[in-house]
Amino acid sequence: xxxxxxxxxxxxxxxxxxGPISVPERxxxxxxxxxxxxxxxxxxxxxxxxxxxPFYISLxxxxxxLLRYVWQTDNRLTLPMSGTxxxxxxxxxxxxxxxxxxxxxxxxxxxxxxxxxxxxxxxANVQTIEKQWGEAFSLxxxxxxxxxxxxxxxxIVHAExxxxxxxxxxxxxxxxxxxxxxxxxDTVTSxxxxxxxxxxxxxxxAYSCSQKGLSCPPGLGPFTINSRGEExxxxxSGKVPNWYLDVSLLNKYWGSDRVYHHTAPVNMNxxxxxxxxxxxxxxxxxxxxxxxxxxxxxxxxxxxxxxxxHVNPDLRLATLTTVxxxxxxDGKAFSLHLLNNFGVEIGGGLGDxxxxxxxxxxxxxxxxxxxxxxxxxxFESELPKFR
Amino acid sequence: xxxxxxxxxxxxxxxxxxGPISVPERxxxxxxxxxxxxxxxxxxxxxxxxxxxPFYISLxxxxxxLLRYVWQTDNRLTLPMSGTxxxxxxxxxxxxxxxxxxxxxxxxxxxxxxxxxxxxxxxANVQTIEKQWGEAFSLxxxxxxxxxxxxxxxxIVHAExxxxxxxxxxxxxxxxxxxxxxxxxDTVTSxxxxxxxxxxxxxxxAYSCSQKGLSCPPGLGPFTINSRGEExxxxxSGKVPNWYLDVSLLNKYWGSDRVYHHTAPVNMNxxxxxxxxxxxxxxxxxxxxxxxxxxxxxxxxxxxxxxxxHVNPDLRLATLTTVxxxxxxDGKAFSLHLLNNFGVEIGGGLGDxxxxxxxxxxxxxxxxxxxxxxxxxxFESELPKFR
Numbered sequence: 001x002x003x004x005x006x007x008x009x010x011x012x013x014x015x016x017x018x019g020p021i022s023v024p025e026r027x028x029x030x031x032x033x034x035x036x037x038x039x040x041x042x043x044x045x046x047x048x049x050x051x052x053x054p055f056y057i058s059l060x061x062x063x064x065x066l067l068r069y070v071w072q073t074d075n076r077l078t079l080p081m082s083g084t085x086x087x088x089x090x091x092x093x094x095x096x097x098x099x100x101x102x103x104x105x106x107x108x109x110x111x112x113x114x115x116x117x118x119x120x121x122x123x124a125n126v127q128t129i130e131k132q133w134g135e136a137f138s139l140x141x142x143x144x145x146x147x148x149x150x151x152x153x154x155x156i157v158h159a160e161x162x163x164x165x166x167x168x169x170x171x172x173x174x175x176x177x178x179x180x181x182x183x184x185x186d187t188v189t190s191x192x193x194x195x196x197x198x199x200x201x202x203x204x205x206a207y208s209c210s211q212k213g214l215s216c217p218p219g220l221g222p223f224t225i226n227s228r229g230e231e232x233x234x235x236x237s238g239k240v241p242n243w244y245l246d247v248s249l250l251n252k253y254w255g256s257d258r259v260y261h262h263t264a265p266v267n268m269n270x271x272x273x274x275x276x277x278x279x280x281x282x283x284x285x286x287x288x289x290x291x292x293x294x295x296x297x298x299x300x301x302x303x304x305x306x307x308x309x310h311v312n313p314d315l316r317l318a319t320l321t322t323v324x325x326x327x328x329x330d331g332k333a334f335s336l337h338l339l340n341n342f343g344v345e346i347g348g349g350l351g352d353x354x355x356x357x358x359x360x361x362x363x364x365x366x367x368x369x370x371x372x373x374x375x376x377x378x379f380e381s382e383l384p385k386f387r
Numbered sequence: 388x389x390x391x392x393x394x395x396x397x398x399x400x401x402x403x404x405x406g407p408i409s410v411p412e413r414x415x416x417x418x419x420x421x422x423x424x425x426x427x428x429x430x431x432x433x434x435x436x437x438x439x440x441p442f443y444i445s446l447x448x449x450x451x452x453l454l455r456y457v458w459q460t461d462n463r464l465t466l467p468m469s470g471t472x473x474x475x476x477x478x479x480x481x482x483x484x485x486x487x488x489x490x491x492x493x494x495x496x497x498x499x500x501x502x503x504x505x506x507x508x509x510x511a512n513v514q515t516i517e518k519q520w521g522e523a524f525s526l527x528x529x530x531x532x533x534x535x536x537x538x539x540x541x542x543i544v545h546a547e548x549x550x551x552x553x554x555x556x557x558x559x560x561x562x563x564x565x566x567x568x569x570x571x572x573d574t575v576t577s578x579x580x581x582x583x584x585x586x587x588x589x590x591x592x593a594y595s596c597s598q599k600g601l602s603c604p605p606g607l608g609p610f611t612i613n614s615r616g617e618e619x620x621x622x623x624s625g626k627v628p629n630w631y632l633d634v635s636l637l638n639k640y641w642g643s644d645r646v647y648h649h650t651a652p653v654n655m656n657x658x659x660x661x662x663x664x665x666x667x668x669x670x671x672x673x674x675x676x677x678x679x680x681x682x683x684x685x686x687x688x689x690x691x692x693x694x695x696x697h698v699n700p701d702l703r704l705a706t707l708t709t710v711x712x713x714x715x716x717d718g719k720a721f722s723l724h725l726l727n728n729f730g731v732e733i734g735g736g737l738g739d740x741x742x743x744x745x746x747x748x749x750x751x752x753x754x755x756x757x758x759x760x761x762x763x764x765x766f767e768s769e770l771p772k773f774r
Contacts, residue, residue, distance in 0.1 A: 007582050010671050014456035018449050018664050020426070021657055023433045024442050032650060033435045039407070044654060045432035046410045048420045048604045050732045055411050062405050069401035082606070083470040086649035087631045118630045195394050211650060217435045219469070219606060219652030242629060243505045244474045260737070262473035263419060263598060265606030267431060268655070270408055277405050284397050345437045350647070 026339075027366070029375055030347035031161050031320055032189070033211035033218045034363040036271070040216050043274035044267050051264040059273055060254060060264075066276035067222050070191055070214075070284060071206065073198040077230060077247060079254045080272055081221040082265050085188045085209030088221025090118050091245035092184050092205040095225065096153060096232045099123035104151035104181070106130075106137050110162035110351045111186055115155045122241060127151065133163045133352040134322070136315050139171045146179040152232070153205075154181040159190035162350040164311045164322035164359065166194060173202025182229055188212065191222065192279055193291040193319040193363055204229045210268070213287075213319060215364030216275040219268045223247075275364070291318040294367045298360065301376040305383070310357050319367070322349070322357040326387065331358055334386045338378055346375070413726075414753070416762055417734035418548050418707055419576070420598035420605045421750040423658070427603050430661035431654050438651040446660055447641060447651075453663035454609050457578060457601075457671060458593065460585040464617060464634060466641045467659055468608040469652050472575045472596030475608025477505050478632035479571050479592040482612065483540060483619045486510035491538035491568070493517075493524050497549035497738045498573055502542045509628065514538065520550045520739040521709070523702050526558045533566040539619070540592075541568040545583065546576035549737040551698045551709035551746065553581060560589025569616055575599065578609065579666055580678040580706040580750055591616045597655070600674075600706060602751030603662040606655045610634075662751075678705040681754045685747065688763040692770070697744050706754070709736070709744040713774065718745060721773045725765055733762070 028035050036044075049056050060079075067078045081088040093115070097103055103124040105116040108131040119126045127149040131137060137156070146154060154176050158167050169185075176183040182204040190196050192213025198206055205225050211218035225233070225247060233240075233248060240246040244262065252259040279287055295318035299309060302323055310322035325331035331348060335358060338344045347359035360375060362368075415422050423431075436443050447466075454465045468475040480502070484490055490511040492503040495518040506513045514536040518524060524543070533541060541563050545554050556572075563570040569591040577583050579600025585593055592612050598605035612620070612634060620627075620635060627633040631649065639646040666674055682705035686696060689710055697709035712718040718735060722745060725731045734746035747762060749755075 007672070007675075008584060008587060011459055011586075012456070013461070014452050015667050015671075016449065016452050016456070017667060018453075018660075020664070021430050021433070021446075021661055023436060023657065024440075025434060026436045026440065028435065028437060030437055033437065033653060036435055036654075041432040041434070041654075043408050045428040046408070047412060047428070048415065048423055048598070049410060049413045050415060050417055050420065051605070053411075053413065053726070053732065059408075062403070065401050065403050066405075069399070069403070072398055074400070083474060083631060084649050084652060087470060087474075090629070090631050114630075121626050121628045121630055123628075197395060199398075200395060209650065211435070217652065217654035218438070218650045219655050239508050241508050241510075242477070243501075243508055244470060244477045244632075262471050263596065263605045265471060265604065265655070266420060267423075267428075267604040268606050268652070270410065273405075274408055277407070280402050280404060284402075285394070288394075339440070345440065 025343050027344045027371065027374065029360055029366060029371060030345045031359045031361050032363065034215065034361055034366045036217050037215040037275060037278055037365040040271045040274045044271040046270050048266045051266055052258065052260065056266060057258060059269060063269060063273050063276060064254065066280055070276060070279055071198045071224060072196060072200065073224055075224045075226045077251060078224040079250065080269065081223045081245060082262060083221050084218050085207060085221045087245065088207035088223040089115065089186065091223050091247065092207050093118045093122050094242040094245050095240055095247045096182060096205065096229055097122045097124045098236055100125060101152040102127060102149055103153045103155060104145055104149045106142065106156040108135055108137065108163065108165060109133050109157065109160035111157050111160060134165060134310050136165050136167045139175065142172060143175050146175060146181060151181045153184055155184040157186040159187065159194060159317050159319060161189045161320060162353065164317050164320045165315050166317045169201045177202060182232060189317065189319050192287060193367065194317060195288050198224065210272050212363040214272065214275040215278065216271045219265065220272050291362065291367045294362050294369060294372050295321065297369065297372045298362060301372065305379055319361060319363045321360045322353065323360060324357055329386045331355060334383065337382060342378060344375065344378060412730050414731045414758065414761065416747055416753060416758060417732045418746045418748050419750065421602065421748055421753045423604050424602040424662060424665055424752040427658045427661045431658040433657055435653045438653055439645065439647065443653060444645060446656060450656060450660050450663060451641065453667055457663060457666055458585045458611055459583060459587065460611055462611045462613045464638060465611040466637065467656065468610045468632060469649060470608050471605050472594060472608045474632065475594035475610040476502065476573065478610050478634065479594050480505045480509050481629040481632050482627055482634045483569060483592065483616055484509045484511045485623055487512060488539040489514060489536055490540045490542060491532055491536045493529065493543040495522055495524065495550065495552060496520050496544065496547035498544050498547060521552060521697050523552050523554045526562065529559060530562050533562055533568060538568045540571055542571040544573040546574065546581060546704050546706060548576045548707060549740060551704050551707045552702050553704040556588045564589060569619060576704065576706050579674060580754065581704060582675050585611065597659050599750040601659065601662040602665065603658045606652065607659050678749065678754045681749050681756060681759050682708065684756065684759045685749060688759065692766055706748060706750045708747045709740065710747060711744055716773045718742060721770065724769060729765060731762065731765060
């Protein structure tokens with residue numbers, strides 16, 4: 001028996017006695033996180049099990065299978081990274097980019113810049129093409145850049161959370177195959193909410209998040225890579241320069257070997273399993289239609305109030321709408337007013353659109369008629385006070 | 388108004404209609420995750436708020452402050468990484484190691500090897516000293532290695548989860564300062580459960596996890612760096628080669644600027660805030676004493692059953708005990724028996740100790756007398772069946 005040792009005294013400078021947590025009720029209609037489905041929150045709060053428990057191992061398989069469904073892919077290596085969407089974004093780059101590889105990023109918003117930043121950190125030769133924030137790329141523009149830069153990887157954002165633009169995807173995958181590039185796609189704001197067909201579109205790598213179309217809190221980053229991507233990974237000359245996100249190690253845990261890598265965030269995986277189950281129950285086509293129907297309601301309602309959308313109708317994302325802030329209105333003061341007085345969160349502009357737009361999200365559980373009506377009625381009653 | 392477009396059909400191959408989640412009740416007495424405190428699970432399931440919501444911003448400050456308390460540090464840059472403990476481990480390496488830096492790792496178990504693997508991926512000149520799994524390093528051994536290798540960073544594990552050894556820390560920090568090395572400490576299995584004084588011990592960088600001494604589910608990785616560490620970070624010639632874990636960016640979000648970096652896992656932070664609040668309420672000294680008292684009960688009980696501990700009493704961790712598997716017993720079959728028939732999880736050996744020990748954790752919420760009694764009575768009644 002070890003006796004209690006005499007210990008140095010404890011410093012109580014940082015010992016703050018805070019009260020129990022009390023979270024304000026919020027309706028999250030910004031760019032994400034969105035509100036979670038109540039049954040997802042319930043799943044989150046279940047007693048954890050071990051990360052090698054047979055129950056958990058079978059739950060992992062269920063999560064993988066349903067991620068394949070929502071992404072419309074058969075990729076074997078489909079799993080949630082144990083971090084947020086940004087970790088999954090970095091995982092795509094870290095695994096397939098070797099130093100000196102040319103990575104071409106099509107930038108039309110904030111998250112294109114992030115991809116380029118990450119690729120540089122993995123010592124890629126980063127090349128970019130850019131469009132105004134609010135536009136999309138044409139096939140022609142993409143092919144010219146592929147010809148010019150001959151990239152090993154071409155990265156593009158499907159649903160730009162900073163602009164509200166949905167990039168038309170038809171034909172891009174074919175161009176990438178023709179020019180021998182891997183196609184890397186950001187689906188953070190599209191997964192679950194907007195038509196998305198990874199395999200049909202010949203996407204080689206993709207990532208997303210848990211807190212938007214999936215109605216789960218933030219904390220997991222769905223990731224997928226197909227056999228073309230795996231081939232590039234297997235040809236690396238050295239280890240992946242990121243241990244935590246190394247898919248060759250992760251695959252030994254998520255694949256049939258079940259070799260311990262890191263202690264999985266089990267409760268977050270309880271949550272995402274429930275959120276994916278709910279989408280399968282609803283049916284992907286129904287979820288997409290619901291998002292579009294509610295977005296249409298929002299757009300026509302905002303127009304009736306004399307407000308302008310930043311993005312042309314044919315490129316608009318159903319999950320996230322950028323609304324032009326009328327001249328003379330202090331956009332930030334208005335969103336703070338909604339948050340503080342009505343518990344409703346909408347987002348402000350990022351980067352090039354800072355101060356120019358509000359961002360209204362209708363994603364996953366939050367894409368419903370009553371939320372559209374709520375935000376429209378708030379714009380109607382409160383905005384005049386800020387003009 | 389955008390009309391519903393005609394879409395390609397959806398592939399339903401992976402559309403599995405699973406039932407609602409139903410998690411088996413487990414008493415987690417392995418190396419972690421440990422069971423979470425019920426009020427932590429309740430906090431986890433609260434409705435999320437935005438990651439820039441004023442409420443959330445102030446909660447971030449509370450989490451930081453209480454992490455300083457449990458770690459006994461004044462470090463400004465103290466925050467939970469948005470990943471598990473392994474992500475926080477990688478964050479320490481990624482931020483301060485530059486290519487060519489010598490990193491000396493003292494290896495006496497599985498997690499020392501992991502540190503060395505990670506340092507290599509960040510192109511360090513990795514040097515190691517090794518001890519048998521079950522032993523600790525002496526000051527003399529450490530000083531000789533510091534003199535020999537002149538490392539920029541010296542990494543060591545305080546509480547080796549793979550062996551159950553608690554490394555005596557007195558004097559190591561002084562040696563590192565004398566020989567101009569940063570001291571990097573793994574506190575994954577010690578934080579909250581075992582006496583730990585980062586500043587007193589002159590630790591420059593440390594990391595931990597949420598699912599052991601803190602009684603929260605896995606998913607967050609507490610991280611801290613002091614001014615000596617920050618100085619090395621600020622002198623880097625290029626960007627940190629890991630975007631997600633780049634503390635210079637994270638500090639703009641966690642510091643006073645509040646610049647968006649990534650969407651924080653808000654619900655996990657609700658959980659860790661509650662778990663840290665509970666430790667402050669109990670008092671760190673009381674928590675340490677509780678862990679030691681219950682470990683003593685376990686050790687003497689196991690001895691009474693004729694079982695041997697793998698680690699000498701003076702080096703034993705109160706949070707995690709390695710028990711020698713008696714010869715002739717199939718250790719794995721016994722732990723599966725406990726899991727399947729009694730819902731009690733204990734761990735097996737890792738690496739050099741695979742097949743040689745069981746690992747019994749009494750951590751955080753699970754460090755209580757009734758759990759000790761439960762596991763002892765199971766060893767008493769069930770083990771004879773496996774001899």
